[in-house]
Every structure is written in C-alpha cells, then in structure tokens.
Amino acid sequence: MNDDFITPLLAWFSQEAADLPWRNTRDPYRIWLSEIMLQQTQVSTVIPYYERFLETYPTVHDLAAASQDELLKQWEGLGYYSRARNLHTAAKQIVSEYNGQLPTNADELQHLKGIGRYTAGAIASIAFGEAVPVLDGNVIRVFTRLFDIADDVRQQNTQKHLWQIAEELIKAVPEGRAGDYNQALMELGRTICKPQNPLCERCPIAEHCFALKNNVQNERPIKTKKPPTPHYDVTCGLIWNEDGQLLITKRRDDALLGGLWEFPGGKIEEGETLEACLARELREELGIKVEVGTLYMRVKHAYTHFKITLHAFNCHLMANSPPPSCHDCQAFQWVSVSELSDYAFSRADRYIIEDLQNRQYRLL
Structure with a gap:
C-alpha cells in the first residue's frame, strides 16, 4: 500500500x-x-x-x-x-x-x-x-x-x-x-x-x-444506480375549533420524524380520494369525525428515500364527533396560529405554518 x-x-x-x-x-x-x-x-x-x-x-x-x-x-x-x-x-x-x-x-x-x-x-x-x-x-x-x-x-x-x-x-x-x-x-x-x-x-x-x-x-467512485425515488400523496387536516385554535399531534418516537409535532393525517391508500383518506386517518389516529372542507395548500417535499405531496385541508369537528384521543400518536394539543412557533415541526409542516402566520399577520 x-x-x-x-x-x-x-x-x-x-x-x-x-x-x-x-x-x-x-x-x-x-x-x-x-x-x-x-x-x-x-x-x-x-x-x-x-x-x-x-x-x-x-x-x-x-x-x-x-x-x-x-x-x-x-x-x-x-x-x-x-x-x-x-x-x-x-x-x-x-x-x-x-x-x-x-x-x-x-x-x-x-x-x-x-x-x-x-x-x-x-x-x-x-x-x-x-x-x-x-x-x-x-x-x-x-x-x-x-x-x-x-x-x-x-x-x-x-x-x-x-x-x-x-x-x-x-x-x-x-x-x-x-x-x-x-x-x-x-x-x-x-x-x-x-x-x-x-x-x-x-x-x-x-x-x-x-x-x-x-x-x-x-x-470514480463506481456506484450502482439507486431505484427511482417513490412518491406518495399525503393528507393533513387543519382542524379548527370555535376559538380559532388548531389541533396538532405529536408523532410516536418510533415513527419517522418521531417526537415532532404535525398536522394530523396520513398517506392515501389505493382507490381513495384525498378527502376520504384524511377522514379515515383522523378517525384512526384520534378517534374523531371531521367535516373535510376546502384545500388550504399543497406542499411538495423530498426526504432521503421518498418524496411527498402534502395536501392540507381546512377541517372542523362534526357535532357528533367524540373528543380527540391518542390512538396513534403521543399527544395532542389545541394551539393558536402564533403558538405554532413554539413547537418543533418537520419542514413540510413548517411551510404551512409560515403561510398561516403570514396570512394572520396581514389580517391584523
């Protein structure tokens, strides 16, 4: 050598x-x-x-x-x-x-x-x-x-x-x-x-x-080509209460992005519409029934091994919905738009937060 x-x-x-x-x-x-x-x-x-x-x-x-x-x-x-x-x-x-x-x-x-x-x-x-x-x-x-x-x-x-x-x-x-x-x-x-x-x-x-x-x-170096990066459509709910607060959840420590807060939702399954996906995910994660409203925004984001398009919808709890409870998360919290800055979110959710806070600022 x-x-x-x-x-x-x-x-x-x-x-x-x-x-x-x-x-x-x-x-x-x-x-x-x-x-x-x-x-x-x-x-x-x-x-x-x-x-x-x-x-x-x-x-x-x-x-x-x-x-x-x-x-x-x-x-x-x-x-x-x-x-x-x-x-x-x-x-x-x-x-x-x-x-x-x-x-x-x-x-x-x-x-x-x-x-x-x-x-x-x-x-x-x-x-x-x-x-x-x-x-x-x-x-x-x-x-x-x-x-x-x-x-x-x-x-x-x-x-x-x-x-x-x-x-x-x-x-x-x-x-x-x-x-x-x-x-x-x-x-x-x-x-x-x-x-x-x-x-x-x-x-x-x-x-x-x-x-x-x-x-x-x-x-040099010689590397085999990686397989194409998969793409997923993911939904999340901007769930508002009567006080103008949003519902956020904390991801399990053993999950991707474990310990971070997020707007609750999940990945679309084959044959589902975005709205149906979100309603199902919120029922499974929090045990709640929601009325899925208008699309708020879409966010494209790349992780190491996959890419997502995150579809964020405005939502409200239905009158007959049980209160939220953690079925598939660590914790949940109702927070104001300004208080979102106090919590750690992923980059994809942070884009949504920045837009929410910019709109709020313009309304003041």
Whole structure:
C-alpha cells in the first residue's frame, strides 16, 4: 500500500484547513456534536446550528437534562431527527454510565447510541489522538480515485476492502497526527476531490492519484444506480375549533420524524380520494369525525428515500364527533396560529405554518 501521499496531504491541511468553529478545540463533547450534525448535512448549514446549540447546551450535562421537546425545537430544520434523539439518549448514557465524560477510545464510543464506526473514529482520533481510521463518503471518493478502485462502493465487499485500506494507512501516519490526517482526507473530499468536476489541478496529492493517471477520475467512485425515488400523496387536516385554535399531534418516537409535532393525517391508500383518506386517518389516529372542507395548500417535499405531496385541508369537528384521543400518536394539543412557533415541526409542516402566520399577520 503506497502511503507516500500522507506527508503532502498533512502539509496541505496545515496550510489550507478551513477555519471551522469545531476545529480549534479538543473538547470531545464539541467534536462529537459537530460530527453528528455533519452527517448528511453541509458544513455551511451546520455552523449556525452548532453555535446556537452550544449556547443552549454548553455541556453534556446540560444536554442530558434537556427535554426532548426542547431539543427537537433546537434541531428544527436540520433534518434527520433521529440524530437529535440519539444524541439526547447518548448524553444521558454519558452522564449516568461514564461520569459525564465521553469514552476516550473508538471501541468504547461505539457503545453510545447513534455512534457507529465512522463517528467513533472521528471523535477518538480528533479529540484523543487515537490512531483509528474514518471512512465516510468523502474519504471513499478520495480512496477510490487515489488507488483507482473500480469496484461498486455500494457493495459490502468493497466497503470491507476500503476499511482495510484505511486501517493500513493510519499505521503510517506520524504519531499524534491521526486526527489531522482524518480531517485532511475529509476536507480534501469536500473541497477538492468533489463528486463532479474534481479540482485535480489544485490537489496536493494529484501526483499520487492513479485514477488521474488513468484519466478515469470522473468515473470514480463506481456506484450502482439507486431505484427511482417513490412518491406518495399525503393528507393533513387543519382542524379548527370555535376559538380559532388548531389541533396538532405529536408523532410516536418510533415513527419517522418521531417526537415532532404535525398536522394530523396520513398517506392515501389505493382507490381513495384525498378527502376520504384524511377522514379515515383522523378517525384512526384520534378517534374523531371531521367535516373535510376546502384545500388550504399543497406542499411538495423530498426526504432521503421518498418524496411527498402534502395536501392540507381546512377541517372542523362534526357535532357528533367524540373528543380527540391518542390512538396513534403521543399527544395532542389545541394551539393558536402564533403558538405554532413554539413547537418543533418537520419542514413540510413548517411551510404551512409560515403561510398561516403570514396570512394572520396581514389580517391584523
């Protein structure tokens, strides 16, 4: 395994490393938080969330003591909400099982909720200097180009091979520089060795890159095509009471977007009209009978593995409807339009809230 690229890579990182708020610290709590937030999320998006989060929860004890509702509201808009729930659970583990201190090695870190091999390696190498590798999408792209690996990176055997490469290379990293090396690989993939149009002319390790020598850098990494993203029509009810309040429900923790609040409703079944779907979903979720009124708005939104069109209808409880009760939710609440801002919602519902509040403001 040719490791000649390590020295120029580290030299480049020493000169060109981006000035990021989690870079000038060895505080394992801050490094852990940054690594969780950076999963599936761009650096520019993470920075303001990271800074606000630390203002609210400056220590792991503060995070462990937070309520889930508070935490999800703080996380609102960052997406992938299971990260926030896992972060909360892990903080409680750290306080109760580790005396408020993060474990200092990668193996032990993986005992914490939401920390897998990659995240454990990042925290252990950056915060504690442990010589353990990382392998994320950026590093995979660098390795497949650097060594011209022509295997499908979505295959388990290829992933195993890439981890073996990473484990061998970390042994050649100068003592005490494992964290810098891992960050350098990730930064190179993010800023230079990009998915499309890599900036090979600016790459500090271009002379060591076999894909570049073979003029196949734009063909690496090889990935099998994902199946087409499914689309679903989903309904939700803006259920008004006589006081001008709206009924909102809290999703179960084990559901998609668990712990977030929403306008109740659900996915259309084959052969259903939108109105029939909404009436059925509200009956199943809350045990209520509603009069489905006019369509308020439609929202298109993409999640990681599927897309939805959310159809929001104005609704009222029928005179003979039982009061709401949680059949398939954690809780429900009647709130004013202005109070909706106090609750954590998904992005799709947030579009509806913004429109409701803008209309209310115009009526004042």
